Amino acid sequence: MKKLLKKTDALRRKMTRKTINLLGFFGKNKEASAISPKKVKRVLICRPNHRLGNQLLITPLVQEVENTFPNAKIDLFLKGNLGKFIFENYPNVDRLIILPKKHFKNPHTYIHAWFALKTRRYDLVINSNADSSSGRLAMQMANASYRFMGEEITTEQPNDYHHFAKTIIYQLRQAFKTPENDIPSLALNLRDEEVSYGRTTLDEINKNHKPTIGIYTYATLDKCYAPEFWLPFYKALQEKYGKNYNIIEILPIENISQINFTAPHYYSRDIRELSAVMNAMKIFISGDCGMMHLACASKIPVIGLFKSASVEKYQPYGNQSLGISTKDLNAEKIFSEIDSIIS
Secondary structure, three states: OHHHHHHHHHHHHHHHHHHHHHOOOOOOOOOHHHOOHHHOOEEEEEOOOOOHHHHHOOHHHHHHHHHHOOOOEEEEEEEOOOHHHHOOOOOOEEEEEEEOOOOOOOHHHHHHHHHHOOOOEEOEEEEOOOOOHHHHHHHHHOEEOOEEOOOOOOOOOOOOOOOOOOHHHHHHHHHHOOOOOOOOOOOOOOOHHHHHHHHHHHHHHHOOOOOEEEEEOOOOHHHOOOHHHHHHHHHHHHHHHOOOOEEEEEOOOOOOOOOOOOOOEEOOOOHHHHHHHHHOOOEEEEEOOHHHHHHHHOOOOEEEEEOOOOHHHHOOOOOOOEEEEOOOOOHHHHHHHHHHHHO
């Protein structure tokens, strides 16, 4: 079954690339310098990927577009149902055009979303990921004066240039000659009542007012650390911090725990509720996954644990967050990073 799915996905990608080539006549790009940011009234950002982390990673780009084009309304071309929760408190986001997560089960919705790209005229279309075939196709199909899918910067690359959320922003700044301010961090833009819900919920779980260390022990496929990692790590975490801190596990939608549910835990299928509870924590520790990015978007310090060499590209940032490669790494090294954040 897995082999069949891989072959189907490979065929879909191949057909998409061919379609893009056939549609290559759709309009030439104008020079970015020819467009006055104040005259940009409508922008389309393309990120047709259903994963939580991938959609959260464009929240800095949305903020950058808001800052660069203050008079613009923003439409988003996304996939799956998470976008309406992630961007519900972004006032400049006007319309979500959403591809269904499962194309073949919802062909009418799938086709309707592609045709919706033609119903408005955009001053600027941005494909946030140059490697996305669907994103490139959406950029070509949209009615637009200018299409932008990134241009390698001609100056010296910043140290964090290759971070997935930042590359397109650096390229956009070069194109429009905008100020080199700090790159916006991931943000869910929680409302005051949501922040209050998170604090109240965490107090009900803890039944005390000690600060909380949050952990998330699950991830997909080879990003997931086994119980053989998490169980001794949790025990060491308890021994070092348990006297002065609560330790709460956030559970995944699969309701799985790599520490066998031995810690107090919180479960919700609502990502805004999860984010609100995370926001009330002192620090959050997680493997490389969507929940790591959700915690980062909740505006708290996050320590991301990485098995692979993708730390530079996907590590959490902002609010003292950082990513750590766990190859040949012991708990004490992680604790030293925790201490530097919470001290």
